[in-house]
Amino acid sequence: MAQRLVLVVNCGSSSIKFALRREGSSAALLSGLAEQLESPKAILHWHTTDGKQSQALSPGGHADAMASLLPLIDEYADQPLSAVGHRVVHGGEHFTGAALINPEVIAAIEANAPLAPLHNPANLIGIRAAQAVLPQIPHVAIFDTAFHQSMPPYAYRYALPDELYAVHGVRRYGFHGTSHQYVTQQAALLRGWPATQGAWLSAHLGNGCSNCAVLDGSSLDTSMGLTPLEGLVMGTRSGDVDPNLHAHLGRTLGWDLPRIERLLNRESGLLGLSGLSNDMRELEQARKDGHDGAKLAIEVFCYRLARSLAGLAVALPRLDGLIFTGGIGENSALTRALTLKHLGILGLQVDPDANSNLPRGEAGNIEAAGSTTILVIPTDEERQIAEESLHLLDASN
Incomplete structure (x- = not known):
């Protein structure tokens, strides 16, 4: 059986970074960036073993970018997608690992938006755009903060009144968890x-x-x-x-x-x-x-x-x-x-x-x-x- 395929989506307020990855492979089958979205200059760039290509997007929103991405996925995928993995910046204390996206998970991402106002709303835009064009595929949220939920309280608490933590979630969360997890695993394997x-x-x-x-x-x-x-x-x-x-x-x-x-x-x-x-x-x-x-x-x-x-x-x-x-x-x-x-x-x-x-x-x-x-x-x-x-x-x- 062929190794499974995952579409990875990292959405910003005016961009979507994406990659089509095969299970266990160190190289992407397809990767690229849709940028300047929601503007007349919206454009989609992608890279494969055939080289780099680009096309203009019209009218240029996130949904248009995802719709334009589908033919590329069909062209470079030799089997159906098994999952769509979404980078989400802030999971607060709700998430200690990956989560299958459902209405409750979306509500939790929205609830954490005040902690990452530039990131979580944009991540949700990408989730909704991808779900609209790939409704039958499981969508998974991977949180930057989840890896750091193993920190002990003496490392994540600020020296502030307890109510700010207990009621308002004011604590240290950490980010770049996916990267830190990946490179430390690779370091161990190299040893x-x-x-x-x-x-x-x-x-x-x-x-x-x-x-x-x-x-x-x-x-x-x-x-x-x-x-x-x-x-x-x-x-x-x-x-x-x-x-x-x-x-x-x-x-x-x-x-x-x-x-x-x-x-x-x-x-x-x-x-x-x-x-x-x-x-x-x-x-x-x-x-x-x-x-x-x-x-x-x-x-x-x-x-x-x-x-x-x-x-x-x-x-x-x-x-x-x-x-x-x-x-x-x-x-x-x-x-x-x-x-x-x-x-x-x-x-x-x-x-x-x-x-x-x-x-x-x-x-x-x-x-x-x-x-x-x-x-x-x-x-x-x-x-x-x-x-x-x-x-x-x-x-x-």
């Missing part, structure tokens, strides 16, 4: 261990960034919190700031909450520090060219990253290895080197040649002789979503 063995620090670094401490397949602590703003310096997000910054900016500059939220989420991070860009590739080139803002942004990014990793190490009984992943983690040798300069206290020493010469898109070791293991592992959240969707279906039968 010849079972997938859920090992004590790992995982650094997912992209436009959004988070660290995670994982012991034997369970998240013990992570850098993001109630929202994806907490923690590390990111592309345009500030990460941790003094909690009283809101009051300070309100009193001294007269800023209201929406203005401050825009500052912290869209105008800060690498972009704010450098005054130039949120793209690490551009900043590295500018640093070479002597741009002081780019140099400072990279240094702050790497120091704060190292400080977070060192702090998360206390959650683990030992350290079997550190994993870099995500667009920056996988591709920026400079970021890895500058971060590791601060982490000698954890027994981490980089091999400069291995770090600089690691082939793009490949997993590999970059530690020096005698160092604790340091790995670069390309993440594959779509594969993880597909596999979790099928595991849920098997468990439900």
Whole structure:
């Protein structure tokens, strides 16, 4: 019997990222992006072994994008879909794993929308659009937060009055769970261990960034919190700031909450520090060219990253290895080197040649002789979503 097929959908407010995955395969049969949706410029891009192609979408909504995707699925799928797996950012405390989507699950996703107002409503748009064109296929929700539900209370509680947690759900949830779960499993397999063995620090670094401490397949602590703003310096997000910054900016500059939220989420991070860009590739080139803002942004990014990793190490009984992943983690040798300069206290020493010469898109070791293991592992959240969707279906039968 042929290995099953899963369509993976990651929907944003104006985009749909998708991938057609075969069970157990490391490569997508079909992948792509529908972007600028709900506008006259809406377009669908897709990639297969035949190359890259695009087509305009008219009138260009999410439903139109899903309808245009169906012929492509029919063309590249050699059997019917077994499931549609949806990335959902925030599951709150409702979900500790994948969930078969039904009215109760949709209601729970809606209930968690205040915790992820930019993400959960968009995820629901994608769910409804996909259900409309694929009504007979099981739809599964995979939550970014679910992997972190194994954190102990002392790691996820804020030092706030209990009512805020008990009544309003104010606690640390964490994100990027699918990525942290995937790369720590791959790290264990690379060591010849079972997938859920090992004590790992995982650094997912992209436009959004988070660290995670994982012991034997369970998240013990992570850098993001109630929202994806907490923690590390990111592309345009500030990460941790003094909690009283809101009051300070309100009193001294007269800023209201929406203005401050825009500052912290869209105008800060690498972009704010450098005054130039949120793209690490551009900043590295500018640093070479002597741009002081780019140099400072990279240094702050790497120091704060190292400080977070060192702090998360206390959650683990030992350290079997550190994993870099995500667009920056996988591709920026400079970021890895500058971060590791601060982490000698954890027994981490980089091999400069291995770090600089690691082939793009490949997993590999970059530690020096005698160092604790340091790995670069390309993440594959779509594969993880597909596999979790099928595991849920098997468990439900």
